Amino acid sequence: MKDIKHFLRQNSLRPTKQRVIIANYLFDGINKHVTAETLSNELLKMKAGISLATIYNTLHDFYEKGLLKKLMINSERIYFDTNTEHHHHFYSKKDQKLIDINVDMKVSGLPKPPKNKKINKIEVLVHLDN
Amino acid sequence: MKDIKHFLRQNSLRPTKQRVIIANYLFDGINKHVTAETLSNELLKMKAGISLATIYNTLHDFYEKGLLKKLMINSERIYFDTNTEHHHHFYSKKDQKLIDINVDMKVSGLPKPPKNKKINKIEVLVHLDN
DNA sequence: ATATCAGTTTAGAATGATTCTAATGTATTG
DNA sequence: CAATACATTAGAATCATTCTAAACTGATAT
Ligand SMILES: [Mn+2]
Ligand SMILES: [Mn+2]
Ligand SMILES: [Zn+2]
Ligand SMILES: [Zn+2]
Numbered sequence: 001m002k003d004i005k006h007f008l009r010q011n012s013l014r015p016t017k018q019r020v021i022i023a024n025y026l027f028d029g030i031n032k033h034v035t036a037e038t039l040s041n042e043l044l045k046m047k048a049g050i051s052l053a054t055i056y057n058t059l060h061d062f063y064e065k066g067l068l069k070k071l072m073i074n075s076e077r078i079y080f081d082t083n084t085e086h087h088h089h090f091y092s093k094k095d096q097k098l099i100d101i102n103v104d105m106k107v108s109g110l111p112k113p114p115k116n117k118k119i120n121k122i123e124v125l126v127h128l129d130n
Numbered sequence: 131m132k133d134i135k136h137f138l139r140q141n142s143l144r145p146t147k148q149r150v151i152i153a154n155y156l157f158d159g160i161n162k163h164v165t166a167e168t169l170s171n172e173l174l175k176m177k178a179g180i181s182l183a184t185i186y187n188t189l190h191d192f193y194e195k196g197l198l199k200k201l202m203i204n205s206e207r208i209y210f211d212t213n214t215e216h217h218h219h220f221y222s223k224k225d226q227k228l229i230d231i232n233v234d235m236k237v238s239g240l241p242k243p244p245k246n247k248k249i250n251k252i253e254v255l256v257h258l259d260n
Numbered sequence: 261a262t263a264t265c266a267g268t269t270t271a272g273a274a275t276g277a278t279t280c281t282a283a284t285g286t287a288t289t290g
Numbered sequence: 291c292a293a294t295a296c297a298t299t300a301g302a303a304t305c306a307t308t309c310t311a312a313a314c315t316g317a318t319a320t
Contacts, residue, residue: 180270
């Protein structure tokens, strides 16, 4: 991302110091899966003292602008995904790590949804053992 | 379930008053998806004053004996599933409801898992719109 | 049956991720 | 450089869940 400030403005987000630092980290071209905690740790490593409140605010602001996807995989924390395309995941509970599955997968044999309900999206989660 | 006490003993669980009531509700032949809260509400309806601590303890005891499956679908609560067979779900976020998909579904195009990792299980979650 | 003891229940405290509050700081615009 | 709307923050609050430790009960042995 060359011009993060421009990128934030394009998405109706004021380019504050904190948002610029977080956006630079998240949108560096390498897709990431972060939690508030892992992001906080990364920011501490780069000596950016950004409060947890701001980290939560920023993740949600980015999410609302469609810059992040939310993943509800684990009932003890929320993951945010910089890959906003529809895709699936490998998940290692042991490592608490997600890995993107970007290839086309097809699910066959799906029954009809219940009356008056429409399918929004199909999510495949492949649990890994070790 | 005719003899719940026997069933509990078979699973190395003492048939206490509370466990009998909860098992009778959960294993009545109709598969259910419960949270501690929904279960507590059902028990209140049948005038069984069982403490939340016991509800949590019992759900986890049953889970550890393999009588329940745990579903991590929503980051704000844990669902327990009386259907312990491998199966998939429709999920309505609006209704906070899960519906079993028992038919055989096949996922094709799955890539190889990362080095040194084995696939444990594949979970398909079909999100419904309304 | 009664005693004994391990296992169970429970109220209430603790935990931990997340959200809220309200005071202070800053980006934007004229 | 104001004025103002928006953003950051420390700390409190929330809420599902887990923990603690005291009282209770089912199972087993006398
Ligand atoms: Mn987190
Ligand atoms: Mn619950
Ligand atoms: Zn992803
Ligand atoms: Zn189910």
